[in-house]
Amino acid sequence: MKFIYSAFLFSLLFLILALSPLGATQEFLQNEQPVLILSNDSSFHFELLGPLGQSIYSGADVGPILGAAKDIKPGDFESFSSVFYALANHTKAQAEDPLLAYDPVNVRDTWFAASTYFRRADFYLHGNWEDPRINEYWDEQTSAFDKAIASLPIPGKRLRIPATGFYVEAIWFPASSDCNSKTPTLIVGNGYDEAQEDLYHILVVPALARGWNVLTYEGPGQPTVRRRQNLGFIPDWERVVTPLVDYLFAEQHDIVDTDRLALFGYSFGGYLSARAAAFEPRLSAVMLDPGIWSAYDSFTSSLGSEAVSLLENGTKEDFDDTIASYLNATDAPSSLRWGIEQGLWAFNTISPYDFLQESKKYNIKDVVDKIQMPVWVADAKHDGFFPGQAPLVKKALGDHATYHLFDGAAGYHCHVGALQELTREVFAWLNKTLA
Structure with a gap:
């Protein structure tokens, strides 16, 4: 029995x-996918398509990602890690080559790529919490990323913002050095597994180009807080976001237009940001990509x-x-x-x-009526993680919400590989909503 x-x-x-991204099949047919498959392992395909898409915003280079796809053995976590670790160290050596230092822009982008590859090398290692590579590779990615953002025209700045019981790990990217001009600001958080460093190559670059300040962050359960503070996820995400808003109002009030302050939640951040928005009325708008009604459901x-x-x-x-x-x-x-x-x-x-x-605690059904600002609710036709959730969020929010379904090549979870289409929709909605 x-x-x-x-x-x-x-x-x-x-x-x-089996509802995790792209489903559970080890092999899936090319004619069932909206893009050329990068691995016969569906999970590996998704995790290769992500950094490939980030290449348009200096997150990687196309050839090395395709080379990694060729060398990685489908279904072999160690193969995935070792191939990206070798690529990361190769790229790091290029960034450190004194003969290439004549071109600071290229060196900066090379550090960005090295950081991305170190993050990929870590991705499938979390089954053994004692594996020293979990922290070693993260230290490498952090060091590489910090070298890159320090050499931006307006350097990014890492912050540790105090919250009740923990610190929020954040990075501040101002759009301008003009301290007398207030500009719109985007707070961006990731979700279940990805890092705020990834967000630089997803939303920060296009936001800065459009004149937006950006504050990225990580809370409990997310990569750096999980490592540094040994804290897992918490459902009451307002404990994370409200200190960020406090920081912007108190420390960056000269350059932040508080009438145009938006919160963006990416992946599982679609739940986290919705929950935070229910308790943070100072936000002007919130964007959920995707809309998540209930993780347990x-x-x-x-x-x-x-x-x-x-x-x-x-x-x-x-x-x-x-x-x-x-x-x-x-x-x-x-x-x-x-x-x-x-x-x-x-x-x-x-x-x-x-x-x-x-x-079970990660649902918004009991707080959705508290969300009173405009909300953008994204959905993706091929999203295998939260299928059918975004329409429920849109329905509950009623006139507060704008629903957008991504299809075709942009139809994967979080629209990996189609970031230009994502950012077109994001900033068109923000421009119309917060004009």
Whole structure:
């Protein structure tokens, strides 16, 4: 009986985490995808397409990413890490080459690329919290990124903004050195796994080009706070964002137009930013990409009532033992394995049962009526992580919300590989809404 029960729990988790980005299949056919596939492993394809797309804003170079795609063994986490680590060190050596120092712009972009590659090398390592590479590679990416932003025409500045019980790790990017001119400002936060450094190559560059100040940040559960402060995710994200708004009002009041202060939530940040906006009326607008109604509902959306009942009423010990067996399986699809390992690491728990139960707190249904500013709700046709969630957010917000569905090559989760299309829509809406 216990064997049958454990087998069912294994199937249950398989279905839940099959909703991670791009689904759980190890191989998927070219004619089913809107772009040329970069790996027969669906998770690897997505994680290669991300930095490839960032190349348009100095986050990488196209050839090296395609070379990495060629060399990485599908489904092999160590292969993914080692290929990107080698690329990162090769690129770092180029940035340090004194013969190339004559061109500071090229050196700066080379440091940016090295930082991106170190972050990719870390991405699939979180199954073993004792792996020293988790911190070593992060120190490398941080050092490379800091060298790059220090050489910007207006250097970026790292901040540690105090909050109740922790510090928010942030980077401030002013659009102008003119302290007598107030300009619109964007607060941008990432989500479940990516870093604020990635946001520079997604939204900061196009925002600065349009005259926007940008404050990127990370809170509990996100890469730097998880490492430096050993804190997992918290659902009451206003504890993170309100200190950021306080900082802008107090420390940057000379250059921040407080009537044009927008909050952007990327990936799982779509929930985090919505939650924060419900309790931060000083924001002029909020952008959710994607709109997320309930993390738990998304995990269980394809399950029948009996399966959900077993998750609710099954013993924690049996559930966790089943998942431990699953993690040791050699044929586990990458997206499922990564989804479990990253969730445990980011929520700072060794129990899969606790991780999934904790996800119930990450919903906006009880606070959505408190969001009173204009809201942009993005959706993506091929989003496999939060399918069907954005329309629920739009419906609940009513006239406060503008809904936009990305399709075609921009239809992946977070529109990886189609950042120009993303930024066109983002700044067109901001220009119209905050004019």
